[in-house]
Amino acid sequence: MDLFLGTTYLWTKLLHTLFVIAWMATVLYLPRILVNIAEAQHEPAVVARLVLMGRRLYRFGHAMLGFVFLLGFLLWFGRLIDPALWPHITAGQGWMHLKFLLVLGVLAHFIVAGRMVKRAAAGGTLRSATWLRWFNEVPAVLLLGILVLVFIKPL
Numbered sequence: 802m803d804l805f806l807g808t809t810y811l812w813t814k815l816l817h818t819l820f821v822i823a824w825m826a827t828v829l830y831l832p833r834i835l836v837n838i839a840e841a842q843h844e845p846a847v848v849a850r851l852v853l854m855g856r857r858l859y860r861f862g863h864a865m866l867g868f869v870f871l872l873g874f875l876l877w878f879g880r881l882i883d884p885a886l887w888p889h890i891t892a893g894q895g896w897m898h899l900k901f902l903l904v905l906g907v908l909a910h911f912i913v914a915g916r917m918v919k920r921a922a923a924g925g926t927l928r929s930a931t932w933l934r935w936f937n938e939v940p941a942v943l944l945l946g947i948l949v950l951v952f953i954k955p956l
Contacts, residue, residue: 810879810887817872824869825944827862828907831855831914832937838921839930848921855918862911895956903947910940 834855841847877897879887914936921927928936949955 809883810876813872813875813879817869817876820865820868820872824862824865825907825940827858827865828911828914828940829937829944831858831862831911831918832933832940834858835914835917835921835927836930836933836937839927839933852918852922856922859915859918862915866908866911894954896950896954899956900947900950903943903950907940907943907947910936910943 834851838848838851838855841851875882876887917927927933
């Protein structure tokens, strides 16, 4: 029991990372589904299947985001619960604030992609496949910035 309590922070960090990976999988794949929907506009059965996949993936992403948020909140403010178990690793660190801003950018991208899936489900039109391919690259660039901030901590 002492081993678990002594490493509560590390277990929380591990679970947060696991759920971030699951959420980022949805963030990175959802726009690709949109590209496929845009390219299959003349095949209603294919579009219907892709829309179903997109809606399910978006719901899964929401569940993963809930865990990411809860565990991230614990990592950030856990020191208020029990300072002995939760190190104050972000005190005076500008990298955390910039990371949070980039995460908000990824979240905004996820929400926009979800709205596009809902529009496609309602029979609305999407942007061109080329535009959606560029849109697909945005979270990867933001993720690179987040990873640099987390591992290199340049600020």
